[in-house]
Structure formats: C-alpha cells, structure tokens
Amino acid sequence: MKITPYLTFDGQARDAFTLYQQVLGGELEMMTFAQAPDAEHFPAEYRERIMHVGLNLGDFSLMASDTMPGDPACGGGEYEGxxxxxxxxxxxxxxxxxxxxxxxxxxxxxxxxxxxxxxxxxxxxxxxxxxxxxxxxxxxx
The missing domain is CATH 3.10.180.10 (2,3-Dihydroxybiphenyl 1,2-Dioxygenase, domain 1)
Incomplete structure (x- = not known):
C-alpha cells in the first residue's frame, strides 16, 4: 500500500506544482477543469483551475487540486488554506x-x-x- 499526500489549493496548484517540479524533479501530470468531459458544468471563471495534478517522484508522489465554490474539501464553505x-x-x-x-x-x-x-x-x-x-x-x- 502507498500513502500519497493530497493538497488542496485555491487557484495556486499550477504555480505551486510547477515550482515543486523545478525543485524536486519528477514527472508532472496536470489536468484543468476545462479538460473534463463535463467542463460546461463548471463556472467559466474556474475552468482553468487545476482539477488534478500529480508529481511523480519514483516510488513517491504528491498530488493536489484547486477548490471550487462550495467544495466539499473545504467543508462546503470558504477555502481556509x-x-x-x-x-x-x-x-x-x-x-x-x-x-x-x-x-x-x-x-x-x-x-x-x-x-x-x-x-x-x-x-x-x-x-x-x-x-x-x-x-x-x-x-x-
């Protein structure tokens, strides 16, 4: 079994993981909400946010996404970091x-x-x- 940390950002996932790849190396995989099959269901102003990003570092990885309004990852409320x-x-x-x-x-x-x-x-x-x-x-x- 592997355990992988999964972080939640409020619009900074792309910039954060770009830096993390520069510093830590590894292979970066990133998908925006606009790339989802049902992208039209997401508010236009949020479609370029990151739906999922993974930085693969051999046997280890770090993953994240950006929040959306009312995101369950934020308890359905405001992002608190x-x-x-x-x-x-x-x-x-x-x-x-x-x-x-x-x-x-x-x-x-x-x-x-x-x-x-x-x-x-x-x-x-x-x-x-x-x-x-x-x-x-x-x-x-």
Missing amino acids: IKGCSISLHPESIAESERLFTALSDGGHIVMPLEKTFWAERFAMFTDRFGVSWMINCEHA
Whole structure:
C-alpha cells in the first residue's frame, strides 16, 4: 500500500506544482477543469483551475487540486488554506538540504531556519509562498 499526500489549493496548484517540479524533479501530470468531459458544468471563471495534478517522484508522489465554490474539501464553505500537516523531505546531504530550503522557502514563512539539531545534521520548518508546510530533515553529514 502507498500513502500519497493530497493538497488542496485555491487557484495556486499550477504555480505551486510547477515550482515543486523545478525543485524536486519528477514527472508532472496536470489536468484543468476545462479538460473534463463535463467542463460546461463548471463556472467559466474556474475552468482553468487545476482539477488534478500529480508529481511523480519514483516510488513517491504528491498530488493536489484547486477548490471550487462550495467544495466539499473545504467543508462546503470558504477555502481556509492547508492546515494540520507538513510535507517532510529527507535529503541525503547538507548541500541538498540547503538547496531545497532556499528554493522552497523563498517568499514563504520560516518557522525554524535550516540548522544543526541534536537529532539531525540539518533540520528546518517553513511554510512556502503557497501556504504548504514543509520540514527538511537531513540526518547525514
């Protein structure tokens, strides 16, 4: 069994996943609401939002979509952002940790800067400019 994080955005899924692919690599698959067989059922102003996006990274993947008005993913109400979870990255080197931290935290909010801790060679916590919470945990020097 695989477990795949699935994020929900309010119109930023395309920009977020374009950045994630640039930083993390992998294969990006993206579909807009306009590409759905029943696209005419969606409000015109929302058709270019992302219905589904997947970033495939070998055995792992990250998926997401944009919300629509009254989306059940938002409890049928207003979008309140991504809350209660973090995407945790485990790079193999300090240099890779620094690269990931610099690229993903740019324009976001740093909760804990990338630094040595008693459990890791480098650890950081931050929210990126799209509202996604990340952790970087590098155990190797």
